[in-house]
Amino acid sequence: MSDRRGIQVMSPVLLGVDDAGWMPVTAGESGATVFRSADATRYAKCVPAADAAELEAERDRGMWLSAQGVPGPRVLDWRSGDAGVCLVTSAVSGVPADQLPAEHLRAAWERIADAVRRLHETPVAQCPFRWGLDAMVAAARDVVARDAVNPDFLPVDQQQTPPTELLDRLTRQVSRRREQEAVDLVVCHGDLCLPNIILDPQTLDVSGFIDLGRLGSADRYTDLALLLANARETWTDEEQARAADLAFAQRYGITLDHDRLRFYLHLDPLTWG
Numbered sequence: 001m002s003d004r005r006g007i008q009v010m011s012p013v014l015l016g017v018d019d020a021g022w023m024p025v026t027a028g029e030s031g032a033t034v035f036r037s038a039d040a041t042r043y044a045k046c047v048p049a050a051d052a053a054e055l056e057a058e059r060d061r062g063m064w065l066s067a068q069g070v071p072g073p074r075v076l077d078w079r080s081g082d083a084g085v086c087l088v089t090s091a092v093s094g095v096p097a098d099q100l101p102a103e104h105l106r107a108a109w110e111r112i113a114d115a116v117r118r119l120h121e122t123p124v125a126q127c128p129f130r131w132g133l134d135a136m137v138a139a140a141r142d143v144v145a146r147d148a149v150n151p152d153f154l155p156v157d158q159q160q161t162p163p164t165e166l167l168d169r170l171t172r173q174v175s176r177r178r179e180q181e182a183v184d185l186v187v188c189h190g191d192l193c194l195p196n197i198i199l200d201p202q203t204l205d206v207s208g209f210i211d212l213g214r215l216g217s218a219d220r221y222t223d224l225a226l227l228l229a230n231a232r233e234t235w236t237d238e239e240q241a242r243a244a245d246l247a248f249a250q251r252y253g254i255t256l257d258h259d260r261l262r263f264y265l266h267l268d269p270l271t272w273g
Contacts, residue, residue: 011035012044012086016079036091042076046086058213059087061129065215068122068187071115071208092208095201098194102236105194108204109244112197113251115206116223120186124217131190131216133181137174140167140270148273155266163270170267177263181219190214192223193230221257225264 012035013019021038032051035044047055063075073089080086097105097112143149149163158166189196191214198207228245235241249256 012046012079012088016081017044017077017086017088041091042088043073043091044086044088046084048084049080049082052080052085054213055085055087057129061212061215062089064128065122065209065212068126070119070122071206072212073208073210092198092210093200094198094207096195097197097199098230098234100199100234102234102240104204105231105234106240106244108199108206109247110251111199111205112227113248115197115209116192116227117252119189119209120220120223122187124185124187127187127217129216130218131188131214131222132185132218133174133177135216136218136222136267136271137171140170140267143270143273146273149270150273153269153272155269158266166266167270170263170270173263177219177260180260184219184221185217186220188214188216188218188220188223190216190218190222192227194227194234219260219264220254221260221264222268224252224254224256225261226268228261229265 012022020042022035022044023038024033025036025043026034032045032047032055035046036042037044045055045058059075059078062073065072066074071092073092075087075089077088078085079088097108100108144163144167147163151159154166189209189212191211192209196209196211198210199205200207228248231244232241235244245256
């Protein structure tokens with residue numbers, strides 16, 4: 001099987017998974033391909049052998065989080081071979097939160113705040129995974145050094161600024177941010193944007209969190225910064241966005257530190273590449 005660019009796409013069947021009428025739904029720049037079974041009850045993510053460690057880490061995080069009682073995909077199968085590896089998980093029933101119109105997202109907003117708070121209340125001392133400040137800065141340095149920053153991920157007012165300068169601005173703050181993280185460490189999703197929050201379309205309850213490859217202990221603002229910023233793409237105007245931020249903070253039980261929000265919002269785009 002090849003994609004429309006002519007690149008060979010690895011199928012679950014090729015890696016020994018049962019033939020469930022798998023259809024590709026996404027293909028990323030990394031070479032990972034995600035498939036959905038014909039009955040829409042399972043997903044399979046396949047990567048080349050060179051990327052096996054990254055997918056294995058995602059598998060282990062999913063298994064651990066499920067054992068903590070946090071809703072998300074269940075690991076059903078794992079296949080590996082010379083060609084690559086494949087992770088099969090259960091589908092989380094519902095719709096991604098980014099597919100809701102503003103009025104429905106607002107109706108679900110307190111439920112989302114509750115679910116994020118419960119995730120963050122998972123005993124951090126028992127979490128074997130890390131996605132903290134030092135890991136994020138190390139990833140950013142690697143991406144910047146390879147000149148691999150995607151400008152589309154950056155805030156509009158930063159897209160013409162050299163990534164080395166953006167990273168330098170952030171690293172000057174690391175000592176202070178490390179002190180904040182030390183007293184506010186929680187189990188974070190690590191990529192907590194609306195597409196990774198699945199909602200029951202009838203009740204608007206959170207059915208689960210997906211895409212757990214960055215799950216680990218971190219400053220809670222790692223998650224809060226991404227979620228609140230991403231939700232701004234749904235809110236109809238800045239007044240509604242600010243009201244939603246306040247409502248989330250009140251339900252979650254926090255007074256938002258906007259300086260910390262900006263720091264993590266500006267660091268995250270430098271870590272992808």
